[in-house]
Amino acid sequence: MGAPSTAATADTPTRPKRGVPAADRALARPRRRLLAAAAALVALVAVGASSLLDLRTPTPRPADAPTGEFSAARAFEDVQVIAARPHAAGSPANDQVRAHLEQRLRGLGLETEVQDTVAPEAGELSGAAGGTALARVRNVVARLPGTDPTGRVFLVSHYDSVQTGPGGNDAAAGTAAVLEVARALSVGPRPRNDIVFVLTDAEEACLCGAVAFSASHPLAADGGVVLNLEARGSTGPVIMFETSQDNAKLVDVFSRAAPHPVGTSFAVEIYRALPNDTDFTAFLDQKFVGLNSAYIDGGAVYHTPLDTPAAVNQGSLQQHGDNALGLAREFGSTDLTALRAGDDATYFPVPGGLVRYPGWLTLPLALLAVLAVAALGWLTRRQGRASTGRLAAGFGLALVPIVAAPAAAQLLWLAIRAIRPGYAQLLDPYRPIWYRMAVLALAAAILFTWYALTRRRVGPAALAFGGLAWLAVFGVLLAVAVPGGAYLTTLPALAGGIAGLVALRTRQTGPWPVVATTVAAAVGVIILLPTVTLLFPALGMAKGGVAALVAVLLGLTALPVVDLLHPQAGGQRGLVALRARRLAVVPAMAAALAAVVLAGVGLVVDRLDADHPAPTHLMYALDAGTGQARWLSREPDPQPWTDGYVGGFTSVEDDFPGLGKAKLRTGPAPVTNLPAPKVDVLADSTSGTERTLRLRLTPQRPARLATLHVDTSTATVLRAEVAGRPVPMEPRKGKWGFGLVFHALPPEGFEVTLTVSPKGGPVVVRAMDASDGLDALPGFRPRPPDVGIVGSHRSDMLAVARTYPL
Ligand SMILES: [Zn+2]
Numbered sequence: 001m002g003a004p005s006t007a008a009t010a011d012t013p014t015r016p017k018r019g020v021p022a023a024d025r026a027l028a029r030p031r032r033r034l035l036a037a038a039a040a041l042v043a044l045v046a047v048g049a050s051s052l053l054d055l056r057t058p059t060p061r062p063a064d065a066p067t068g069e070f071s072a073a074r075a076f077e078d079v080q081v082i083a084a085r086p087h088a089a090g091s092p093a094n095d096q097v098r099a100h101l102e103q104r105l106r107g108l109g110l111e112t113e114v115q116d117t118v119a120p121e122a123g124e125l126s127g128a129a130g131g132t133a134l135a136r137v138r139n140v141v142a143r144l145p146g147t148d149p150t151g152r153v154f155l156v157s158h159y160d161s162v163q164t165g166p167g168g169n170d171a172a173a174g175t176a177a178v179l180e181v182a183r184a185l186s187v188g189p190r191p192r193n194d195i196v197f198v199l200t201d202a203e204e205a206c207l208c209g210a211v212a213f214s215a216s217h218p219l220a221a222d223g224g225v226v227l228n229l230e231a232r233g234s235t236g237p238v239i240m241f242e243t244s245q246d247n248a249k250l251v252d253v254f255s256r257a258a259p260h261p262v263g264t265s266f267a268v269e270i271y272r273a274l275p276n277d278t279d280f281t282a283f284l285d286q287k288f289v290g291l292n293s294a295y296i297d298g299g300a301v302y303h304t305p306l307d308t309p310a311a312v313n314q315g316s317l318q319q320h321g322d323n324a325l326g327l328a329r330e331f332g333s334t335d336l337t338a339l340r341a342g343d344d345a346t347y348f349p350v351p352g353g354l355v356r357y358p359g360w361l362t363l364p365l366a367l368l369a370v371l372a373v374a375a376l377g378w379l380t381r382r383q384g385r386a387s388t389g390r391l392a393a394g395f396g397l398a399l400v401p402i403v404a405a406p407a408a409a410q411l412l413w414l415a416i417r418a419i420r421p422g423y424a425q426l427l428d429p430y431r432p433i434w435y436r437m438a439v440l441a442l443a444a445a446i447l448f449t450w451y452a453l454t455r456r457r458v459g460p461a462a463l464a465f466g467g468l469a470w471l472a473v474f475g476v477l478l479a480v481a482v483p484g485g486a487y488l489t490t491l492p493a494l495a496g497g498i499a500g501l502v503a504l505r506t507r508q509t510g511p512w513p514v515v516a517t518t519v520a521a522a523v524g525v526i527i528l529l530p531t532v533t534l535l536f537p538a539l540g541m542a543k544g545g546v547a548a549l550v551a552v553l554l555g556l557t558a559l560p561v562v563d564l565l566h567p568q569a570g571g572q573r574g575l576v577a578l579r580a581r582r583l584a585v586v587p588a589m590a591a592a593l594a595a596v597v598l599a600g601v602g603l604v605v606d607r608l609d610a611d612h613p614a615p616t617h618l619m620y621a622l623d624a625g626t627g628q629a630r631w632l633s634r635e636p637d638p639q640p641w642t643d644g645y646v647g648g649f650t651s652v653e654d655d656f657p658g659l660g661k662a663k664l665r666t667g668p669a670p671v672t673n674l675p676a677p678k679v680d681v682l683a684d685s686t687s688g689t690e691r692t693l694r695l696r697l698t699p700q701r702p703a704r705l706a707t708l709h710v711d712t713s714t715a716t717v718l719r720a721e722v723a724g725r726p727v728p729m730e731p732r733k734g735k736w737g738f739g740l741v742f743h744a745l746p747p748e749g750f751e752v753t754l755t756v757s758p759k760g761g762p763v764v765v766r767a768m769d770a771s772d773g774l775d776a777l778p779g780f781r782p783r784p785p786d787v788g789i790v791g792s793h794r795s796d797m798l799a800v801a802r803t804y805p806l
Contacts, residue, residue: 030567036511037564040518044561047522048529050351055237055530057295057315058260058322067187070180070321072314078104078176079317080309082159083168088704088772089135089160089202089209090744097159101140101199104179108186110142110197118723118750119212122282130658130707131739132730134722135208136746140199143219144185151336152194152224153328154288155181156210156279158203163704163772164795165307169295173312174229175199177321184325191332196224203279204793205705205743210279214286225250225331225339226290228280229320233428235313236297236537238320241267242280244289248342248358254291255347255354257330258323263293264348265484266531270538289339293323297537299427303791304615346487349530359483366472366479366490372497373472377465379504385461393458394466398556401450402470405443405552406545412442412599413541419603422614424637425790428540430612434602436536439544441595443551448588451562456581460563467556468496474553488531488550492557495523503560517560524557562587613788616642617795620669620774621656624676624802628655629669634792638665641787645669656801657736658707658768659794670778675700676802677749677769679708684806690718691758693806695765697742698749701800703769705743708752711764712737715756722752736766745769761805768801770794 060072081100087093098114105112121133140159157174161167182197196219200209214220240263243250255261280292295316301307347356380386386394416435417423429435454463475490499520503513528550535547555562566584608614616639619632630652631645638646646665653661683694697706710717717738720727727740742750756763774780774796789795 033564033568036514037561040514040521040561040564043518044521044525044558048525051349051526051529052533054349054351055262055533057237057313057319060314060318068184070177070184070318070325072318072321074183075173075176075180075317075321076309076312076314078179079168079172079312082175083161083166083172083307083309086163086166087161088163088744089137089205090704090746094160094201098138098140098201101159101175101179105140105142105182105197108183110144110182110186112140112142115139115141115212115217117212117216118725119208119215120725120728121206121208122211122277122285130660131709131732131741132727133206133208133741133743134727135202135205135743137201137209137212137744139201139209139213139217141213141217141219142182142197144182144191144195144197146193146195146332147190149193151222152196152219153331153336154196154198154220154224154226154283154290155229155324155328156198156200156226156283157229158200158209158279160201160204160209162204162303162791162793163797164303164789164791165305166309168307168309168312169231169234170302170307171203171230172309173231173317173320177229177317177324180321181325181328185328185332191329193332193336195328195332200279202744207277207279207282208743210282211285214283214288220286223286223288225336226280226283226288227324227327227331228278228283228290228292229324230278230292230294231316232276232294232296232299232302233537234298234301234307234311235316236295237262238293238295238316238323239263239267239534240291240293240323241271242292243268244284244340246340246343248345249339250289250291251345251347251354251356253330253334254327255356257326259326260319260322261354262349263354264531264534265344265346266348266482266488267534267538269482269484270535274538291327293320295320299537299540300430300612301791302427305789307791344484346484348487348527350526362483362486362490363479365494366475366486369472369475369490369494369497372494372501373465373468376468376497376500376504379501380461380465383504385504386459386465390458390462391465394462394464395469396466397450397454397458398463398466398470401447401552401555402549404450405446406549408442408446409439409545409548412439412595413544416599416603420608421637422608422639424639425615425617425635427791428537429602429606431602431606432536432541434598434605435541435544436547438595438598438602439548440532440551441591441598443548444555445588445591445595447552447555448562448591451559452566452584452588455563455566460559460566464496464500464559464563467559468493468500471496471553471556488527489553491527492520492524492553495520496557500560514564521558521561524554528554528557608786610785613783613786614639615788615790616783617790617792618642618645618774619659619794619797619799620777620780621652621659621799621801622672622674623655624674624800627671629671631667631669632659632664634662634664634794635790639787641783644781654735656768656799657709657732657734657739657766658741658770658801659799661734672777674798674800676800677703677706677767679765679767679804679806681806682751689757690755691715691763692753692755693763694751694753695806696749696751697767699745699747699769701769701771702747703745703771705741706745706749706767706769707739707741709736709739709766710754710756711735711766713759714761715758715763717754717756719755720752722750727752763806764803765806766801766803768799770797770799772796772798774798
């Protein structure tokens with residue numbers, strides 16, 4: 001029963017004590033309060049469910065779908081051909097894939113050609129792979145000419161795979177989607193603008209195919225709109241995660257023309273923090289505009305032997321194709337000359353579409369949210385619901401769950417990793433759903449516990465204010481530093497502030513406070529729940545704390561609803577209050593229990609076995625000059641299988657500069673008689689202080705790549721040219737101050753012209769080549785079925801190096 005004569009919510013000595021307001025009085029009845037809580041929670045669950053349902057992939061269309069539509073089943077037939085086996089750039093398997101693509105595009109009646117050239121890596125990539133990268137590339141390019149072109153639309157995906165796997169998702173799915181879109185467009189009315197289909201080579205090695213096309217193909221000379229299709233996993237919604245600068249008009253078209261538009265301006269910021277790159281980078285370097293889309297869930301198979309056609313989720317494939325076809329039609333018919341106008345838009349998915357607003361609104365909205373929350377604080381104090389001291393305490397205390405939940409999520413993952421060391425090299429577990437839910441339950445447990453502990457001392461009003469105040473502050477910080485992500489906290493803070501004001505003003509009018517605060521919480525759910533859902537696959541469980549942080553922010557927007565699960569503040573005395581308080585710990589206990597149970601279920605369900613192996617990383621490196629051979633691994637904490645080959649960390653940079661600067665674990669390996677690449681001097685001339693050497697590096701065995709480094713204590717490299725093109729000069733630290741990596745190496749090797757300033761003696765160079773597969777090596781024991789291969793560009797690589805004084 002209520003006790004209307006007390007007002008223990010706040011300590012306001014300067015103001016006369018008030019009775020509990022009428023609406024609050026209504027809610028003081030435990031049964032009514034519980035009813036209000038149930039209604040609010042049902043509403044929030046419904047809103048959350050509809051926003052998650054909206055992230056589902058569409059139903060794949062069958063092979064007999066109408067010819068003007070995209071059919072995942074038709075595209076999948078090409079996926080099976082393209083991803084029949086690993087087909088790294090330069091390999092015979094890749095030649096077969098290219099022949100298939102040419103035949104398919106020609107079969108559609110499109111002007112088709114192969115751009116065959118040597119190209120450097122994209123400008124923004126550092127020479128992390130051991131030196132400046134180049135590759136021989138063969139892009140497949142086809143054109144559907146427009147009737148009255150205002151520009152060109154480019155549909156891009158890459159057809160090469162990594163050496164470790166067949167690339168069913170990455171990017172046979174994207175390539176096959178481009179083919180199916182080309183088919184659908186070629187049967188319809190001719191578009192106004194040129195549509196160019198670009199299937200690039202050597203994306204995995206160095207994005208070199210995209211560089212070759214965007215920088216030097218005649219069709220690319222005038223730029224245009226690029227739609228790049230990628231995958232960094234095997235399933236989940238296709239996310240439009242990257243755009244060119246000043247994207248307002250592009251995002252408009254995206255929301256209008258993509259049938260399943262999932263994208264957020266926050267993703268661009270997240271993506272920049274990840275060590276991935278796609279062909280899109282090369283196009284941006286050349287001032288194209290465009291959109292970059294990928295599906296990213298199911299990351300465990302990324303770049304591994306498990307990335308087979310069978311691993312492709314056909315719903316994701318359908319979404320990729322539906323969006324690409326819709327966008328190609330729209331960009332194909334609009335005036336492309338005016339796309340770069342406007343600034344960067346803020347955009348995010350809501351049930352039924354994409355909300356977007358211009359970037360200039362970001363900061364004003366963030367300040368408005370601060371104002372709304374400040375007004376709420378002022379009114380809270382004025383109405384005697386909390387003193388200034390309590391408001392300050394609420395603000396300070398709200399930081400506790402914001403810090404504790406991410407920390408606890410990281411600790412939970414450390415504990416799971418300790419129980420299951422096989423997770424060490426996985427991007428994400430094979431079946432991560434249970435762990436994700438455990439993290440969310442843990443965040444909820446922390447929030448509920450914190451709330452139950454602080455509520456009686458500080459009061460619900462001050463805590464609600466404190467949570468919203470942090471959201472508003474984050475909104476301003478984000479607006480300044482990460483504008484595309486500011487909406488995440490600005491809009492919930494604004495909604496919460498306004499709802500709080502409404503609740504305080506309408507306290508005499510029955511259900512309105514509950515309705516207002518529930519609506520505000522629903523805004524939080526709509527904006528933050530998809531973010532939580534997409535952050536898990538984007539960052540993997542190793543960074544689950546980020547999702548936990550966003551989950552807690554969501555929880556803070558819903559504190560007034562959470563409060564309904566507690567007894568009326570100060571409204572009860574004696575046994576009833578005690579019982580109600582006991583009841584209030586139920587949510588915290590339930591969430592904590594759920595976290596433990598869900599983590600346990602995860603460990604039981606996601607066992608590592610032959611179908612879900614623990615990945616390992618091993619390489620073999622032979623110094624043909626000294627006759628020393630080593631096993632190498634990049635695993636920081638080696639799996640038992642790898643432990644049989646390697647011990648402690650060593651720098652192998654002096655002997656194998658082509659393997660980069662990272663320290664690797666090494667162990668002695670049996671010496672083989674594999675030949676090092678030959679370096680022949682084709683021409684040698686000196687003019688003044690400059691010596692020009694024309695060299696040919698020829699592999700003596702089939703190799704995927706070769707590297708050439710110059711000891712810069714013997715000569716300073718002034719210029720270098722490969723295949724008649726200047727090599728971008730990227731000075732390296734250490735003994736080998738100049739280096740280049742040539743991918744997709746032809747059997748005849750490559751020619752390089754070095755212009756150097758010698759320092760007295762001979763110019764010392766080191767040549768290395770690398771092939772794939774360790775099976776034929778003495779001392780190599782094949783992996784047991786439950787041991788897999790790390791999805792890396794150097795897994796199972798076999799390198800042979802030698803020094804030549806010239
Ligand atoms: Zn890839």
